[in-house]
Structure formats: structure tokens, C-alpha cells
Amino acid sequence: MRALAAAALAGVLVAVLPATAALAANPKPDVAVTSAADKANYAVGETFTITVTVKNKSSVDAKHVHYTGGDSEGVDGVVYGELSTGFDLAAGATKTVQLTGKTNHVAWQLGRGYVAFELTADNGEANDADNVTGVRLLVAGAFDDLGGYVFQSESYDAEWTPQTPGVSGVKVVATSADGETKYAEAVTDAKGLFRLAHLPAGEVLLTFTAPAGWKTLAGENGEDDHTPAQVIADDSDEPYIFVPAKKVAVSSPSVSPSASSSSSISPSASSSAGPGLPVTGDNTMLLVGAGTVAVAVGIALALVARRRRVHLQA
Template identity: 85%
Template sequence: MRKLAAAALMGVLVAVLPATAALAADPKPDIAVTSAADKANYAEGETFTITVTVKNKSSVDAKRVHYTGGDSEGVDGVAYGELSTGFDLAAGATKTVQITGKTNNLAWQSGYGFVAFSLAADNGEANDADNITSVRLLVAGAFDDLGGYVFQGESYGAEWTPQTPGVPGVKVVATSADGKTKHAEAITDAKGLFRFAHLPAGDVLLTFTAPAGWKILAGENGEDDHTLAQVRADDSDEPSIYVPAKKVAVSSPSASPSAPSGSPSASAPSVSPSASASSSAGPGLPVTGDNTMLFVGAAAVALAVGTVLVLVARRRRVRLQA
């Protein structure tokens, strides 16, 4: 029986090992893609060209590389060219192709349009992390208002309602998304409302500076003092940004440290108003940081008294001798 079991095991190994070796010897293509637009800014209705660079990082040829879908907004008539029909790409080879289209009014209203898609090969894909690409097409020219509320809340997930108390006195600064260009600044009113007029369409960065006793709870985890917002050129003037802030303890200013022993502030005696000399009494001794002048004055008085006593004693001696 043992011999039969061993023989059966060997048979299984003989059947499985070739299949495993075949799988190990059959790697998949690894398609990496990057893309770039031909201009930094476009006008509404302008034609754009996107250059797509495709590289096969694998050691095997990629069969019929093609785009497998994606998303777009603010663009019309996107033509994928060779990415629609597909092409073979040898191991380690790189190929550039182009796609075209036109921006539309939605891109003008939003400040940008975009095209995003992914690529694949008929014989598989080894890494799905780098076969996706996206290009943003900036369309300048539109402006609109932007407003929101800074309201009282205990966490970043707090929800605003018309009855929620606002936080007044919060400074809000609107800049470009990268923070390099300042557009405007505003201060929240008694209801926590702030408004900006005539901001450029597109992404803006809002940075909040709360008055003492308040902490801004912006960002995904409520740990930031800023948030991204989008300006769209439409007919809506309703506030669209809602940022909670919670009350925090206000640290009192620390008492000034006591002066070390021997310093002028520690040794200088305080002078009460009653101790000051009147103007009719003549000039008094100056107040200094030690008692030197006081000692000098006392010595002068003692010397004068001693001199008087000596003179009196001599006069009495003269009278006695006479």
C-alpha cells in the first residue's frame, strides 16, 4: 500500500510541476502610460492635442495595446486614434500616440476639462497601477462668486443647518490651488458667513484663521486649517462651503519670572509717595541701586558733629585755664 501511495504522489507531482513551470514561464506585459497636453491654457471651443507615451516594461511582447475606457468632462469629440484600434508593443519598447478633441462651455464654466483613461493588452497586464493616465485642460476666462459658513461643531463630521450657530471673526484667504497666488480675503460675519466676489473659475485653496478660543476642523480628518473648493460660473449664489470649528481653552499669559537675587530689579527699594521729598525741602539724595550715598551722608553728619564737639571742648579748656 505504501508503494502505491508513493507512486500516486509521484504521479500528481509529475502532472502539477509542468503546469506550474508553464505559469512561471508565462509573464504578463507591464504597460506604463503618461500623457501631456500641448498647451497650458485653452479657450472655449479650442482644439487640444494630448500626447500619450506608452512603454512596455515587461520582458514579453504586448499584444494589441488599446484603451479600455475612462472618463472625460468639459470636452467634445475625443478621438483616440491608434489607442482605439490597438497596436503591438515589443518588450522594453516605447511608443507615442496622440488623441484630440475640443473644449466646451462646461470647461469654461469650471475652469478646466479633463480626459482620463486606462490601457491594456490582449495578453494581460502585470501591473494595473501605472496603466492609467489623466490630463487636465485649463480653460481661463470665467469668474464667479463663492461663499460658505464657518459654524460651531465638535468634530470635522459635524453638519450645518440654518439653526447652527456661526463663528464670527474668522479670516478666510482665497488663493490658487498651489497657494502661490492670492485672490482675495474675507471675514466671517455674526452668522459665520463669508463671501468672495469675482474669483476665477477652477480650484481655489481656502485657508482659515480663527480668533482665539476656536480651532478650525477642516480637511479629511479635521486636522487642517484649509480646504480646496471649486469655483463654477453658474447662476447659483448659494454658499457651498461648510467648515466646522470648535471651542478650545485659551491659554492665559504666563506671569513674568521673578528677578534673580542681586539684579537691579530685585535690590532696588520701592519708593512710596509719602517718602518723596517736597520741592521746598531742597534737593534730596538720588535714589540709586544700593545704600552707598546713604552711608556717605551719615558719615558726613557724624564728622560734622565730631568737629563741633572738639571745638566746644577746646573752648571750655581755654576758659578753665584762664
Template identity: 80%
Template sequence: MRKLAAALVGVLVAALPATAALAAAAKPDIAVTSAADKASYAEGETFTITVTVKNKSSVDAKHVHYTGGDSEGVDDVAYGELSSGFDLAAGATKTVKLTGKTNRVAWQVGRGYVAFELRADNGEANAADNITSVRLLVPGAFDDLGGYVFQGESYDAEWTPQTAGVPGVKVVATTADGKTRYAEAVTDAKGLFRLAHLPAGDVLLTFAAPAGWKVMAGENGEYDHTLAQVTADDSDEPRVFVPAKKVPVSSPSASPSPSSPSPSPSSSSSSPPLSPSSSPTSAGPGLPVTGDKTMLLVGAAAVALAVGIALMLVARRRRVRLQA
């Protein structure tokens, strides 16, 4: 009996991990996606968001409902069935809608948004995909955007009114994807720049520093560009602060020395130089050359000339004798 009891205890102990694993896996897996019914809205316009809820698990989801979220630039958000809740069978998909209106804030910043989370009463196997958000573009407002490019040794350097600026930095504002150019400016002696008449919303600022400076923009200072928010309000205060540090300036490449003139365009670096006694065969007769060989040739020519004259005189005397 003791052996049988021990065996039964062993079976139960061995089965506990498998039972726990089954219990842990017996949860629904809710995945949520959402989309607005229009690409953009006017201030005060009603929007409709379609929410798609899918239960990816083999377990039914009990009372799927809205548990919290956040929003900006919107009023009168009605969650409908997402608030009252509903059951969702294993592997099933359901679409529901929520509505609301954009407000003045959305017009000032160029967009509003709605973000929320759904859960089931019997748990959630993967909480990473049960949160969703929708961006609602509200174009129409414009304003200026100013900032400083200041001297700093690291990307997290802080600007103060006493911090020296970096002049001559070109700043270009484009759409967030960089495809449409809005405006450009150059920092003054204090490092201040101002970009005029930009649309409210996100803009991409790209910086081109003069020689000897490196802009440290972006989250970790590794880039020459950063995103900025344009807000239509009555404030003219600078909102963008980007550090830049001094870097070595690369020296220009050395120019040829005056004692070593560069070859003319018609010359070839692969052709060997001509020796004083040689000339190109295709260039016709060459110019006379000077030196010891020339004197020998002149002497030989003189001797030949003298011999010729002597032979001519002898032949002449012979003709005279024959005639006589």
C-alpha cells in the same frame, strides 16, 4: 516500474509551481503617460494630447487599446490608434495622439480633463500604471464663493440652518499652491463669509480662528486650510462648510507685583547690594553715614580740636615771656 512511475510523478509535481510562475510572469507590462500641447486653452479651442506607451515587460503586448475612461469639459474626443489598437514589442515605446475641444463647462469650472485606460489582449502584469489623465486649464471666468464656519465637535459635523456660526474667523483665498493671494473675508455673526471675484477653478482657503476656537478643515479636520472649487454660474448659495470647536484659552503670563519693582535698565542683576557702610570706590567721596561709629568719630575730632587749642595757647604764652 512502480518506483519509476512514482519518481516521474514526483518530478511533475515539483515542476508545476515553477511552470505556473512562468505562466503568471508571461504578461506584458504597459505603462502610459500623457501631456497636453499647451498650458491653457480658450473655450472651444482644440487640444492635442500626446500619449506615450511603453511595454516594460520581456513579453510582446498584443493589441494594446483604449478600454474606457472619463472626461469633463471636452467634446469630440478622438482616440485614433488608441481605439483601433496596436501591437507593442517587449521593451518598445510608442507615441500616439488624441484630440478634442474644450467646451462651456470647462470655462465655467476653470478646467477640463481626459482620463483613460489602456490594456493588451494578452493580459497586464501591473494594472496600476496603465491609467493616465490630463488636465486642461481654461481660464477666464470669475465668480464669488461663499460658505459657513459653524460650531461642531468633530470634523464630520453637519451644518444645518439652525447651527450656530462662529464669527470673527478670517478666511483667505489663494491659488492652490498658496503662492498668489486672491481675496479675504471675515465671518459674520452667523459664521457666513463671501469671497468676491475669484477665478474659476481650484482655490485654497485658509482659516484663522479667534482665540478660543479651533478650525477643523481638510479631509480629517487636522488642518486650518482646504481646497474649494469656484464655478462660474448664477447660484449664490454657500458651497463651503467648515466646523470649528471651542478650545481652552491660554492665560496670559503673570506680570510683576507692585511690591517687587523691576530693576532699572542700568542696574546689573549680578552685582551684590551695597551695605550701609560701603560705597563704590569709583564714585568719589560718599555721603556721611549715621550710626554709633559716627558719634565716636565726632567725639575724637572734638578732643583733638581741644588739644590743639591748648597747645596753641601754651606756645603763645611762651613767646610773650621770651619777649618780656
């Protein structure tokens, strides 16, 4: 059996080693790409320029590097230039190219547009993880309201219906996506409905603070008290944020023994008693009792001595 296993292992090595050697003899280029916009914010209809940096991290020349596809939103007339026609990139070399386009009304509604794409070479790609890039183009100036419901449920993936009971008294705070800037806050009504007014178009973060006895099941798995949301200008006024909340036990505040013992003594009783004896480490009652006994013994001895004197004189 050992001879058969050894033979099988040798067969595997014989089959794998030539393939490995072939791969080593024919490596592929490794095209890495990054991109950046020329401005932090744009107006509707404004031209943008995206600078794209392409690097060949391999020891093999990349042949005809070009963009193979991508996605975009809120932009018009994107011109890819050399990324469309293609170019060769030597091993270890870096090249900078540009693409241009214009923002449109959709970018204003969403608060941003974006351009994303992928680059590859005709002679292959060694690593698909770093040849994809994208840029967000922020377009400020649009505002709209945002509404939703906090409703009763035991599951984070429950669906809301108009008949579902709501949870009132939940505070909802809208901030920027990074949580740094506060935009607005609201409190849910008896139906669990909340409305946040005049939020900037774009991504916001909603944080929920439930009243005692309730826990909101927000986030992807219902384990958070916050959830991201998208504000779209000129959108429908219908609420579209739905967050479940479940009942939880309310813990009662604990009372410390020292507090309860001190509270059992009324101020009037302590004040009427007058100043008390100082508290020391000795047993005060024992000392008082011993003193009393000593006084009684002294008086008895004095009486006995007096009787003896009277008797002698007689």
C-alpha cells in the same frame, strides 16, 4: 509531529513550485503610459492635442495594446486614433501616439476639462499601477462668487442647518490651489456667513483664521485650518461651504518676574532719591555699619586719652 509538519511543508512546496515555474515561464507585458497636453491653457471650443507615450517595460512583447475605457469632462469629440485600433509593442520598446478633442462650455464653467483612460494588452498586464493616465485641460476666463458658513460644533463632521449658531469674526482667504496667488478675503458675519467675490473658476484653497477662543475644524479630518473648494461659473449663489468651529480655552499672557519687580518702582520715587551707590558684589550695608563703629571707637579713645592728660597735669 515533526515528521507530519515536514511532510506538510514538502507538500506545499510541491504544489507551489510548479505554479511559480509556470508564471516565470509565461511572464506578462508591463505597459506604462504617460500623457501631456500641447498647451497650458485653452479657450472654449478650442482643439487640444494630447501626446501619449507608451512603454513596454517587460521582456515580453505586448500584443494589441489599446485603450479599454476612461473618463472625461468638459470635452467633446475625443478621437483616440491608434489607441482605439490597437498596436503591438515589442519588449522594452516605446511608442508615441496622439489623441485630439475640443473643450466645451462645461470646461469654461469648471475652469478645466480633463481626459483620463487606461491601456492594456491582449496578453495581459503585469502591473496595473502605471497603465492609467490623465490630462487636465485648463480653460481660463470664467469667474463667480463663493460663499459658506462657519458654524458652532464640537465635531468636524457635523452638519449645518439654518438654526445652527454661526461663528463671527472668522477671516476667510481664497488663494490658488497651491496657495501662491491670493484672490480675495472676507470675514464671517453674526450668522457665520462669508462671501468671496469674483473668484476664477476652478479649484481654490480656503484658509480660515478664527478669533481668540475658537478653532476651525477644516480639512478632511477637521485637523486643518484650510480646505479645497471648487468655483463653478454660472452656478447657484447659494453658499455651499460649511466649516465647523469649536470653542477653545484662551491662554492669558504670562508676566516675567523681572518685569513685575521693575514695574513696582515708580519713576518719581527713583528720580527723587538721587543717584544711588554703585552696585558691587560687596555687602554695602555691612561696610557702612563697620565704618560707623570704627568712628565711634576712635572718638571714645580720644576722650579717654584727653582725660588722662588732664589728670597728670593736675
